[in-house]
Amino acid sequence: MPFEGDARLEPYVLTDPRTMRALAHPLRIALLETLTGEGPLTATEAAERLGESPANCSFHLRQLAKYGFVEEAGGGRGRQRPWRLTRTGLRYTDVHANPETRLAATLLDQVLVDRYLARYQASRRVRHTYPNEWQEVTGQSEYLLHVTPDELRQVDAEVHAVLRRFTDRLADPSLRPEGSLPIEVLLFAFPFVRLEAGG
Numbered sequence: 001m002p003f004e005g006d007a008r009l010e011p012y013v014l015t016d017p018r019t020m021r022a023l024a025h026p027l028r029i030a031l032l033e034t035l036t037g038e039g040p041l042t043a044t045e046a047a048e049r050l051g052e053s054p055a056n057c058s059f060h061l062r063q064l065a066k067y068g069f070v071e072e073a074g075g076g077r078g079r080q081r082p083w084r085l086t087r088t089g090l091r092y093t094d095v096h097a098n099p100e101t102r103l104a105a106t107l108l109d110q111v112l113v114d115r116y117l118a119r120y121q122a123s124r125r126v127r128h129t130y131p132n133e134w135q136e137v138t139g140q141s142e143y144l145l146h147v148t149p150d151e152l153r154q155v156d157a158e159v160h161a162v163l164r165r166f167t168d169r170l171a172d173p174s175l176r177p178e179g180s181l182p183i184e185v186l187l188f189a190f191p192f193v194r195l196e197a198g199g
Contacts, residue, residue: 012069014092017104019067023090024108027052028060029115032069032085036170037182040073040082088170116186123184138183144192152189159187 014020023029030050035041038049043058050057061083064070073084090112094105127135147155163185169175 010087011089011091012087014090014105014108015101017098017101020092020101020104020108022063022067023069024104024111025060026111026115027056028064028069029111031057031060031064035070035083035085036088039173040084042076042080042082044080046083088167116184119184120186134181156187156189 014023027050031046034046034049041049043061044054046052046061047054047057061070065072065083068086070083071086073082076082092105092108094102094109096102096105123138127138130138145152145155169180
């Protein structure tokens, strides 16, 4: 496996509030998502995919590089130099003793969750356009569990272990099977809150 042991397969662990605030920008997140799905891109190529100007994408790619999210992939100059991810995915928590770090993590979390849910809703609107075989295996599941923190931590670890089996395909497109699609899996675990009827 050509990417075995590749640091790019490990998530970027966020602990610094300045880095969290720098990432909490919709275009920067969109650039990371685009690089995740398509591999190295120039600012011009990224601009074409995102409907932005090359100058704007170039600026934000340089900002992402400043904080270690992307790096030059080699070749090209200026806006024609390709950029690639340094890591696959993010890991952070909003549980911090430092109020500044907690606030930065909370704001980043809100930006990301809003983006996830908007993508989920957009996907639901076009779900009927996919072949039946994809409609049958996509959708949502909901479980209500009565667990301890340790048990929930174990569930989280086991689910992540299954999903991480496929991360090498992000770094190496040649490993993606014919007929595969990029599928986003969202996992939320939160204490159950009863809503008012119709709320």
